[in-house]
Amino acid sequence: MFRERPIVLTAYVVCTIMALLAVTPFFWVLMTALKSNPEINAWPPHVFPIQPTLEHFHRILGEENFLRYILNSLIIALSSMTAILFTSSLAGFIFAKYKFPGRGVLFAIILATAIIPLEVYIIPLYLMVFGVKMMNSYLSLVFPFVIMTFGVFFMRQVIMSIPDELLEAARIDGANEFWIYVRVVLALSKSGLMALGVFAFSEAWANFIWPLVVVTTKDMYTTELGLATYQRQFYIEYGPISAGAVISIMPMLIVFALLRRHIMKGIATSGLRG
């Protein structure tokens, strides 16, 4: 965009500084997690642990049962992702490729809820779960995350780009509509599904307020809730807290590292937020 020398130079300097600032906190928490307690509280602080130790990880995984929290988060995020991929692609397919009375109105109703954050209507959601006595269950933890307004909109865009002729050809070959959905539509929107899947997974994984509200027993804690509760109880013990932070960031970083291309493409096409 700008090829002037000083601008290019400024770009390198500024962007490098910002990128370093973005990743330094991760580096620092990892170093803290590997230090022994006296080293953590040393003043002046030093960067690298002199005697690296895994005691904090032992404590957080062994005594605090963080593995269970991670498992819970995984179960919730994966079921939410599966449900959202299914509901979004199905509804997106119908809205993209069929004409039926009331189509515009139904789509408008779904879209109207897109921008309204979960926090606005969390009380009735809670009362529903409370009313059927489903607190502390996977079902209630996943329940608000089985649909995604944005997902429907996104998949509709993706599926609209599939040519009608392909669907028509499948029909002539005797395929019914469900078969077309599975074998033509889903097969042809793989990269869109991938981007939406990553997004849905991270949304469900990172959500904090819903587990905070519907979970009261420790065995149903998610990683987020476990970490937040732990750091409130043991706010002095930065070693285990840092280890917990490192552990709870890992899964998202792995997902991001593996699928970064899909994530970036998702943002590029639609402003998906990871």
Place this chain on the structure above:
Amino acid sequence: MIPKKHVPDLIRDGNRFSDKIMREQESVRGNLAARFQEFRDSIKRDHLLWVLIALGPVFALFCIIRVYPILETIRLSFYRYHPTQRNRPFIGFDNYWRLLEDEAFRTALINTLQFCVMAVIITLVLAFAIAVLLRSIEKVAPVYELLLYIPVVTPWVPASVIWKWIFDPVHGILNYGLTSVGLPKLAWLQDEHVILYAIVLVSVWKMLGYFVVVYGVGLRNIPDELLEASELDGATPWQRLIYVVIPMMKPIILFTVIIATIIFFNVFAPVYVLTASAQGAPAYDFKVVIGEIYQNAFVFYRMGYAGAQSVVLLLFVLTLVFIQFTLFREKR
């Protein structure tokens, strides 16, 4: 080639025409039969049964999980509602009148707005500057975008936990940095005036990368010819930025302002992690809107009152969306 979708219309028109003839010549019963036949045809032709089976359940889920709770929140706000008490009287606008006198909610609203304005402006200005600069070093830009995006994929809770340690008043690295350049230590999370900036700092750090990438997409879509033409006309880089780049980016800037405002207005997890807790962790009790809703609804079980607070939040979001729509319409 005749567009396919017109063919059924022609057939339908033909049917209507024959209906007319039939009405003149035959009995009413025949007319009904023809209409029924037409209806059955349209079910088959447009796959209406499949549409119903496929869309019905998904739409029902939307009604149960989105539409009903939103409407129910509004209804609750007119009641005194405790989940375990039978007596839930309708009290009209009483919750809203109480809201006006609620010191804590007013503080929360002011705090949230202050935080929101600061976080939105700093994040977006920084993100725009970085995105523009990255376009000058296009070849290595993806690497920078990737690094800046790591905080975005980090959930709010661990992100805030990391910063809590950095903000630590005694052992924190930030205060070490301050003292090493001769400045006094700051009580980042304990001083009621400083904690706002601490939360802004965490939030900007967390969301910056997302907006850099969004702006990057928009900037890449600006045709090179435009910039080259203005360059040939002797426009300085600054002029090109003001008169070419920013006008072209207006819709995207508007979109990001709305999105960022909604994201930051809903700030809760970092506040929950970084501020005072029931266990007496040493920090200032910084109040925000979502925190108040959470407290009232799920700590004190004043669901009707919290409902009224949620409606305030809802109105705020709807106002933003309305602003966005009107501004977008003016463009066209």
